[in-house]
Amino acid sequence: xxxxxxLKKYDIHTDLVLDTIENSSLSIKxxxxxxxxxxxxxxxxDEETSKILNKKKGNYIxxxxxxxxxxxxxxxxTKVFEDELKTIxxxxxxxxILIVGLGNAKSTPxxxxxxxxENIIVTRHLFLLENPEKNILKVSKIAPGVxxxxxxxxxxxxxxxxxxxxxxxxxxxxxxxxxTISRINKSIQITxxxxxxxxxxxxxRKEISNDTLGIPVIAIGIPTVVGSSIIVYDTINYLFxxxxxxxxxxxxxxxxxxRYNYLDKIKDKNEIVEKVLEYRNxxxxxxxxxxxxxxxxxxxxxxxTIFNSCLTRTGRLSSSKPNLQNIPIRSDYSKxxxxxxxxxxxxxxxxxxxSQIELRVFAHMADAKNLQEAFIEDKDIxxxxxxxxxxxxxxxxxxxxxxxxxxxNFGILYGISSFGLSEDLKIDVASAKxxxxxxxxxxxxxxxxxxxxxxxxxxxxxxxxxxxRRRKIDELKSSNYMVRSSGERMALNTPIQGSxxxxxxxxxxxxxxxxxxxxxxxxxxxxxxxxxxxxxxxxELEIMKELVKEKMEKVVKLSVPLKVDIExxxxxxxxx
Numbered sequence: 001x002x003x004x005x006x007l008k009k010y011d012i013h014t015d016l017v018l019d020t021i022e023n024s025s026l027s028i029k030x031x032x033x034x035x036x037x038x039x040x041x042x043x044x045x046d047e048e049t050s051k052i053l054n055k056k057k058g059n060y061i062x063x064x065x066x067x068x069x070x071x072x073x074x075x076x077x078t079k080v081f082e083d084e085l086k087t088i089x090x091x092x093x094x095x096x097i098l099i100v101g102l103g104n105a106k107s108t109p110x111x112x113x114x115x116x117x118e119n120i121i122v123t124r125h126l127f128l129l130e131n132p133e134k135n136i137l138k139v140s141k142i143a144p145g146v147x148x149x150x151x152x153x154x155x156x157x158x159x160x161x162x163x164x165x166x167x168x169x170x171x172x173x174x175x176x177x178x179x180t181i182s183r184i185n186k187s188i189q190i191t192x193x194x195x196x197x198x199x200x201x202x203x204x205r206k207e208i209s210n211d212t213l214g215i216p217v218i219a220i221g222i223p224t225v226v227g228s229s230i231i232v233y234d235t236i237n238y239l240f241x242x243x244x245x246x247x248x249x250x251x252x253x254x255x256x257x258x259r260y261n262y263l264d265k266i267k268d269k270n271e272i273v274e275k276v277l278e279y280r281n282x283x284x285x286x287x288x289x290x291x292x293x294x295x296x297x298x299x300x301x302x303x304x305t306i307f308n309s310c311l312t313r314t315g316r317l318s319s320s321k322p323n324l325q326n327i328p329i330r331s332d333y334s335k336x337x338x339x340x341x342x343x344x345x346x347x348x349x350x351x352x353x354x355s356q357i358e359l360r361v362f363a364h365m366a367d368a369k370n371l372q373e374a375f376i377e378d379k380d381i382x383x384x385x386x387x388x389x390x391x392x393x394x395x396x397x398x399x400x401x402x403x404x405x406x407x408x409n410f411g412i413l414y415g416i417s418s419f420g421l422s423e424d425l426k427i428d429v430a431s432a433k434x435x436x437x438x439x440x441x442x443x444x445x446x447x448x449x450x451x452x453x454x455x456x457x458x459x460x461x462x463x464x465x466x467x468x469r470r471r472k473i474d475e476l477k478s479s480n481y482m483v484r485s486s487g488e489r490m491a492l493n494t495p496i497q498g499s500x501x502x503x504x505x506x507x508x509x510x511x512x513x514x515x516x517x518x519x520x521x522x523x524x525x526x527x528x529x530x531x532x533x534x535x536x537x538x539x540e541l542e543i544m545k546e547l548v549k550e551k552m553e554k555v556v557k558l559s560v561p562l563k564v565d566i567e568x569x570x571x572x573x574x575x576x
Contacts, residue, residue, distance in 0.1 A: 015176035015221060016189055017043055017060040020053050028053070029312050031475070033486045034419065037073075038080050039064040040482065045193075048311055052320050056209070058193035061088065065186055080482075081188055085220070087480045088190055089169075092216050094137060096124070098167035100158055100208075101143040102174035102197055109224045112175040114143040124165070140165060147205065154197050155206035155213075162213055170217045172208055178223035181231060188222055195219040281333050289328065289337045296322045303341075305526065313471060314494055315501040317527050325528045329576065338572035343535045347522075348568050349575040350541075352548045354530040355563040356381060357500045358413055364558040365466065365495060366449035370442065375560040382406040389438040408439050412446065413496050415489035450492055457491035465498040466556070467506070503562070504530065507555040514547055533572065541568070 014020060018041060021028045028049060031042045043060045050057045061084050068074040099120055101113030124140040144150065144157040162170065172195050178184060194209025194217035209217050268274075296303045305324045307317050319325040327341075328334035343349045359381060363371035374384040379394075386405035387394040397405075407424050408416075416424075422432035440447045457463050461477070462470045471494045475487030508524060511532075515522065522536045522544050532552075536544050545566055552564045569575035 014179040018062050019179040031486045056193035061190040063188040093168040096138040096167045098170045099141040100172045104146045113173045116173045117141050153206050172219045174221045175224040176221035177225050183223045314497045341572035350534040350536045350568045351575040352532050353565045360560045361499045362496050366446050368443045388442045415492040463494050467502040507552045511551045
């Protein structure tokens with residue numbers, strides 16, 4: 001393990017908020033939707049999130065795409081960009097716009113700003129000479145160059161111009177730095193936060209923003225550069241992925257991507273393959289968790305996290321510094337990380353996990369009788385769903401059927417589309433549409449419930465959980481169809497996910513009160529989504545098991561039973 005690639009050893013910079021989120025392993029709420037194969041992600045960075053990410057407070061829109069060399073695809077990207085830019089500009093005074101093209105026109109990777117200005121028509125001079133047509137905006141532009149050529153900070157130049165011509169809005173266009181090669185020329189970021197020129201390459205100049213200029217600044221950028229260490233890192237990863245492309249005998253030996261990694265299939269063929277897989281998994285665990293968690297140990301020998309009660313829009317608790325809700329459990333190696341979390345002396349750890357709470361809440365709120373019946377009879381809900389939509393006896397349901405049913409069950413909670421389901425299942429859209437139709441036809445009342453929730457959200461401007469907590473959904477007011485669609489998905493999911501969050505929070509409060517009344521020494525340690533982890537003193541184990549089960553399962557009365565699974569162990573690994 002002495003030669004693993006650890007990017008934390010290098011000074012990695014990025015201008016992209018999505019890069020920052022991904023590299024931090026933080027759970028930050030975002031709204032995402034797809035237009036064909038174009039992905040749009042919107043992140044609102046508030047005060048708390050700004051501190052966590054070290055990014056300015058404001059709105060960030062990222063448009064991700066694959067190939068713009070094809071004219072049809074380029075037109076699609078252009079239309080999406082146009083719609084998103086119109087949306088973010090709708091709240092600003094556009095009576096006079098100054099467009100700034102940042103960067104070095106002599107350096108191809110840094111020439112985006114000056115090059116973009118070549119295609120922008122200026123109109124400000126028309127207003128000085130005569131009264132132009134009413135539909136013409138007052139537009140001016142400037143490419144201030146770089147400090148190496150001018151000897152002047154770019155912000156100083158823009159500030160001087162702004163004081164003279166007094167624009168109502170400034171739009172800055174610049175090349176950005178990314179933390180992965182895959183984003184180069186395949187993403188567009190729009191933000192209302194302004195920009196620090198050069199920050200992505202570690203050469204931060206004076207900030208160009210509303211805070212420094214007193215004028216709103218919209219920044220538009222495309223990643224065109226990455227650091228050299230990233231190029232090496234991504235090249236190695238590319239080689240691994242390249243090996244994962246295998247011949248598919250069913251399609252005339254066409255090369256297709258094997259998402260389950262071809263290396264796993266041939267690890268018994270050669271000793272080196274197994275070693276490569278082991279090295280890759282351990283390297284990631286070592287860099288992301290072992291070293292990272294050691295850095296978080298405080299003087300008392302413990303790791304303390306911060307729980308954010310109001311950071312997520314659905315009401316779920318989030319964890320930061322470090323994020324203890326993101327400890328891995330998917331592989332045998334990753335599960336071992338949880339062995340590092342141990343109880344106090346004379347204690348054990350106990351995990352209590354709500355079983356499929358969101359589906360149970362959904363069955364209750366939608367009054368879906370078939371789903372309710374399955375939960376009441378304590379059946380395998382995904383096998384039961386597969387049996388219903390495929391019209392076969394439950395004992396004939398195979399793994400593939402159950403997997404499809406599970407994806408549909410959870411997809412419905414998030415207002416999944418036929419396209420979204422086809423992406424998740426890697427099938428054609430027509431087949432995905434058929435699965436969804438079969439589901440909605442089988443479970444009467446669900447479609448009606450979904451339509452009712454959307455209609456009420458449009459009327460009221462908000463949705464409520466079962467405990468009457470409200471979430472305002474401004475996206476429903478947007479003139480942009482895709483933004484409204486995103487709002488509709490929020491309107492469907494929030495009452496379910498938000499209600500599940502309410503239930504768990506209420507259970508935590510009632511548990512704490514009951515533990516105080518009984519003068520118990522045991523403690524609630526952490527909350528991980530639908531799971532509570534306790535430090536239980538040995539002499540209080542049976543009392544706590546009974547108390548936890550009672551309070552969590554009876555905290556609210558639904559049309560279906562709430563079910564809690566309880567496990568114990570000498571560390572978090574054993575308790576989970």
